[in-house]
Amino acid sequence: MVTKEDVIHVANLAKIELRDDEVEKFREEFEKILEYFDVLDEVPEDVEPTYQVHDLSNVFREDVPGESLPRELVLMNAKHVEDGYFKGPKIMEG
Amino acid sequence: MGYATSMEPDVIIGLEVHVQLNKLKTKLFCSCPLDYHEDEPNTHVCPVCLGLPGAMPVVNKEAVKAAIKVALALHAEVQPFTVFDRKNYFYPDLPKGFQISQYDRPLALGGYVTIETEEGEKKITLKRIHMEEDPGKLTYKGSITTAKYCLIDYNRSGVPLLEIVTEPVMHSPKEARLFLNKLRIILEYLDVFDGSLEGAMRVDANVSIRGGGRVEIKNISSFKGVERALSYEIARQKNLLRMGRKVERETRHFDEVNNITVSLRSKEEEQDYRYFPEPDLVPIYTAELLEEVKGTLPEMPEEKRERLKAQYGIGDNFAKVLVLDKVMADYFEEVAKHVDPKLAASWVVDVLRGELNYRGKDFRFAYEMLKPEEFAKLLRYFREERITEKGVVEVIRIKLDHGGDVDEIIRSRGLFAIPKEEIERLCREAIEKNPKAVADYKGGKKKALDFLVGYVMKATRGRANPAETAQILKKMLEE
Ligand SMILES: [Zn+2]
Numbered sequence: 001m002v003t004k005e006d007v008i009h010v011a012n013l014a015k016i017e018l019r020d021d022e023v024e025k026f027r028e029e030f031e032k033i034l035e036y037f038d039v040l041d042e043v044p045e046d047v048e049p050t051y052q053v054h055d056l057s058n059v060f061r062e063d064v065p066g067e068s069l070p071r072e073l074v075l076m077n078a079k080h081v082e083d084g085y086f087k088g089p090k091i092m093e094g
Numbered sequence: 095m096g097y098a099t100s101m102e103p104d105v106i107i108g109l110e111v112h113v114q115l116n117k118l119k120t121k122l123f124c125s126c127p128l129d130y131h132e133d134e135p136n137t138h139v140c141p142v143c144l145g146l147p148g149a150m151p152v153v154n155k156e157a158v159k160a161a162i163k164v165a166l167a168l169h170a171e172v173q174p175f176t177v178f179d180r181k182n183y184f185y186p187d188l189p190k191g192f193q194i195s196q197y198d199r200p201l202a203l204g205g206y207v208t209i210e211t212e213e214g215e216k217k218i219t220l221k222r223i224h225m226e227e228d229p230g231k232l233t234y235k236g237s238i239t240t241a242k243y244c245l246i247d248y249n250r251s252g253v254p255l256l257e258i259v260t261e262p263v264m265h266s267p268k269e270a271r272l273f274l275n276k277l278r279i280i281l282e283y284l285d286v287f288d289g290s291l292e293g294a295m296r297v298d299a300n301v302s303i304r305g306g307g308r309v310e311i312k313n314i315s316s317f318k319g320v321e322r323a324l325s326y327e328i329a330r331q332k333n334l335l336r337m338g339r340k341v342e343r344e345t346r347h348f349d350e351v352n353n354i355t356v357s358l359r360s361k362e363e364e365q366d367y368r369y370f371p372e373p374d375l376v377p378i379y380t381a382e383l384l385e386e387v388k389g390t391l392p393e394m395p396e397e398k399r400e401r402l403k404a405q406y407g408i409g410d411n412f413a414k415v416l417v418l419d420k421v422m423a424d425y426f427e428e429v430a431k432h433v434d435p436k437l438a439a440s441w442v443v444d445v446l447r448g449e450l451n452y453r454g455k456d457f458r459f460a461y462e463m464l465k466p467e468e469f470a471k472l473l474r475y476f477r478e479e480r481i482t483e484k485g486v487v488e489v490i491r492i493k494l495d496h497g498g499d500v501d502e503i504i505r506s507r508g509l510f511a512i513p514k515e516e517i518e519r520l521c522r523e524a525i526e527k528n529p530k531a532v533a534d535y536k537g538g539k540k541k542a543l544d545f546l547v548g549y550v551m552k553a554t555r556g557r558a559n560p561a562e563t564a565q566i567l568k569k570m571l572e573e
Contacts, residue, residue, distance in 0.1 A: 013366055015184050051177045051199070056376040060155035063118055066125030066140075074136050074144065084135045085245035088186035090234070 002030040104305075105328055107270055108262035109320075110298040111277060112255050114228060115160045115286050121252035122227050123151030123194065123375075128253060131291055135247035143227075143252035145190030150374055153178075157225070157254040158378065160286040161201055162387045164256060165223050167280055167394055170205025172380055178225070178372040186246050187229035195226035195257075197369040201380075207280070208396070209272040210414075218273045221259040228253035231293070250293070262300060267324035270299065274317050279395055283420050299324055303331045306341030311355055314348045323348040327355050398423060406435035415443045421457040422447065428466035433473045441473055441486070449490055464493040468500050475504070482559070485509040512554050520558070521566045524549040535571055543567060 007026045011018045018026065071084060080087035118128055124142035141149035165172050177199035180192040205220040230248040234241035258277070264270050278295065281287035289295060297320050302308040311327060314320050331341045346355040393401070395417040402413040402423065416423045416439065429438040446469070450460060460469075472489055475481040481489075481504060492503050504510050512520075524546045525532055534542035543564060550563045 013182075013368070051371045051377050052373075054376075057379055058382075059152065059376050060158070061120075061125070061152040063120050063154050063156035064125065065119050065127040068126045068138050068140050069144075071134070071136055074139055080243075082245060084137075085233075085247055086136070086186075088232070088244045088246050090238075090241055090244050091185060 002027050002034065006030070102265055102328075104303050105265050106262045106302050106304070107264040107266075107324060108300040109260045109264070109270060109273065110300075111258045111260075111274065112228075112296045112298075113164075113258060113277075113281060113287060114291070114294045115157055115254040115256060116288050116291055116294055117286050118154065118156055118160060118254060120154055122154055122157050122225070122254040123252055124149075126252065130249035133249065135245075135249060138249040139251065143189075144248055145188075151194065151372075153375060153378070154254065155383075158201075158380075159383055159387050160254070160284075161223070161225050161256055162380065162383055163284050163286060163391065164258075164281065165202035165205065166387065166391060167284055168202075168205040168207060168220060168223065168258070170202035170220060170223050172202045172384055173199065174380055175199060175377060176201045176380060177377050178375045179369045180372050181226075182368045183366075185229070186244055187232050187251070189230065189248060189251060193227060193229060194372050194375070195369075196224035199377075200224035207273055207276050209269065209276050211269060211272065216269070218269075219261045219263055221261050223256060223258050226255050226257055227251070228255045262302075267321040267328070270324055271317060271321045274320060276395075278317075279418060279420075283392060283394055285392070299327075301327050301331070303328070303335060303341065306331055306335060307343035309341065309343070309355075310345045311348050312345055312358065315350070319348060319350055322353050323355055326353060330355065402426075406430055406439065408436055408439040412439040412443050415447070419457060421461070425457045425460060425466055429470045429473070432467060432470035434477065437473055437477060438470070441469075445487060446490060449487075449494055453494060455494075459494075463497055464490065468493070472500055475510075480511050481509055482511055482557075485511070508555065508557065510557075511559075512557050517550065517554075517558050517563060518566060520550045520553050521546075521563065521570055523553075524567065525570060532571065543571075 004023055004027060007018070007023050007030060010030075011023075011026075075081045075084070075086070078086050116128060120126060120128060121143055124140050126138045126140050126143055128138075130138040142151055162172055177196065178194050179197040179199075181195045181197070182192040184191055200222045202223040203221070205223065206217045207220070209216050209218055228250050230246055230251040232244045232246055234244055260273070264273060274295070274297065278287075278289045282289060287294065293315060295317075297314045299311045299314060299320060300308055301311065301324055309327060309331065311323050314323050327346070334341050345358045347358050348355050398420075399410075399413045399417045402408060402416060403410060416426050422442065426438060426442045429442060446460060446464075447457075450456060453459075469490075472481070472486055476483065476486050485504070488507065488509060489500060489503050492498065492507075493500070528546060528549065531542045531545045535546075546567050547560055547564050550558050550567075551560060
């Protein structure tokens, strides 16, 4: 069972605001999605989880410095900039 | 008072230490250069560490090897198979909306660090060691309370971090400090870490008092801060318990200016991070890397301590101190090549170390100002009684403050001791020129000897040893 509170909690974590009718819509959709996971109940418990769907492993890069981006490009798409910094909201938790 | 002993079994402390592998040349998942400390904000960034759409991370091989090196040195069990995960949360220092970290398949499990407490040696056991990327850095114009917004620098974003998590086995702020000190020494021995760089080691501390909830103090950025934050927090929790109130399980922030902890009222629980395997990175099998790393492990502090004792015949009291800083131990060994090691150990540990501390310097500075060969030469002069103890100290101070040539300093300051033959000649002269004092002495006025000693001291401008001079005079007078 997915409750209204579950939906609101998840929406909060994703920083998304939902109207009441949307909460109910997502509650129903979440429930349907979770039903798919019932399939997993049929899998025996000693099966290793899948971390990757292909066979690659140990892909590395050498520790050799490359070029960083010029700062004009870095800040180009930012709406709020000051003295070479990005400007962001002040987060006071709680 | 309740503070009589440092050990309080009811106090339970665990630490999560974030260590930058800042001796590497590039970040964890991109080739941006790591040496950003002197540079302008947002000049060491690229699409990967800015979290731009489509950018793909690739793991820095040396970072994994450095992490394995640390795990081995901390006696942890490097896991054969390890995976990166996404830790999802929103904060301006994380451009992607998640941090690449590790969750259920960390690099290493277990391990320990040995500390020396007043109650003897103690093993601080570890839960796990995992790799993750450092977030960017937030600053506030003016203070955090008055600023209207934050300024974000992503130069630090993507710096390779190790998170080292201890079991909750420490019982005092002091034990926590000893643990961090020892950890720093080990990391510097491994040459993967420079603790002098700003933000190189940051600590989250969990502290509880039996019967109360566990409180997490986030992001303490200095060693002193850890001890002070814990002391404050323990006192706060004790007060609550004494008043019959409950200690709530919560996360608090340490205010370094006012030395207090403040509630963050954040209710984020582990499941809220919605960890899942990072789909842009592939798993790592460590066997091959482990073999490569095993051959490169340097001598660690405990091994060095035993070797120094065996090789040089110095006492444990000296060996113990020498290994606290690898550079100091190296310095000692170079001095010991040229002069009696026992003499070298006591002068390095008891005198030179103190003079450096007093100046806020370490042995890197000694290498610059007073080279091991020069120090050895000075100690040889001392051993040959060509310079007094006081003279050696004077030369050390001049060298550290002004530099210069050892022989030249000794000569110009008149610090060379007077040869014994010269003292004997002056003693004879004193006797010849002062018949009255001699007669007084022979007549039983023992104090007359002081007058003769004074004569020799005056003639040598105080460089003769008064006790030794008195000895020589007595012998001559009684012949
Ligand atoms: Zn980058």
